[in-house]
Amino acid sequence: MAEAERIIGTPDIPDAAGSEPETPDERPRGRRRILVLFTVAALAYALDLASKMIVVAKLEHHAPIEIIGDWLRFEAIRNAGAAFGMGEAFTVIFTVIAAIVIVVIARLARKLYSLPWAIALGLLLGGALGNLTDRIFRSPGVFEGAVVDFIAPKHFAVFNLADSAIVCGGILIVLLSFKGLDPDGTVHKD
Known part of the structure; x- marks a missing residue:
């Protein structure tokens, strides 16, 4: 049974007696996925902040x-x-939504056993943090700040790297859902 669970990505779940995973290598699997989630989030967040600092200073x-x-x-x-x-009149609402997304992702991280989900949630988290930082710390005031956008394709909305991370994470989540892969690593074959 453990071999079948390993192949399809289902995490080892201790039985009712509370036994530990069979090998020491199986226990840290979830921790590695959490590390990936927070590494991807940190990279997305850092790239977004750095790009916005450059844009504000130079552009x-x-x-x-x-x-x-x-x-x-x-x-x-x-x-x-x-x-x-x-929705320019709803800046505070967007700030609250971003904060809720961050809390939900942090709570989901504890049950995370899927590498693709770790990447997707990391992108969402990094993007949400990037835009939330703008909304909290940029003018005109706390929780009313305007997000710095700068990538302007012809005939499309102007956006930033945080927006790109959020969209990529969202697309990946949709694809994973269509494939039947859950954040805990279980696979549903429908």
């Missing part, structure tokens, strides 16, 4: 920089709303 109040003709440019924009600039 804000300056002309946009064309990267690929007029198809892609870097342009500093302060976005108090959500995606596509919608």
Whole structure:
């Protein structure tokens, strides 16, 4: 049974008597996934913060920089709303939603035995932290701050690296769900 669980990714669950996993190597599996989650989150968060610091220092109040003709440019924009600039009057609500997402991911981490889920949740966590940091610490005030967006494709909304991490994490979660893979490593074959 343990071999079948190992193959499909189901975590070893102690029996009713409370026995420990069969080998010492099986116990830290979940800890490694948590490490991956927080490493991915830290990388996404650090890249987002660094990019926004550069944009604010070098690009804000300056002309946009064309990267690929007029198809892609870097342009500093302060976005108090959500995606596509919608909901500017609801900045506090978006701040609360981001905080809730962070708490939910932190709670889910304890039950995490799937590497792909660790990566997906790490991307979501890093992106949520990046945008939450802007909403808390940027002007006009605490919990009312505007997110710094700067990646401006032609005929599309301006976004940032945190938004990209959130979207990539969300897409990965949808794909994992379609494959039937749960965060705890179980696989559902429907």
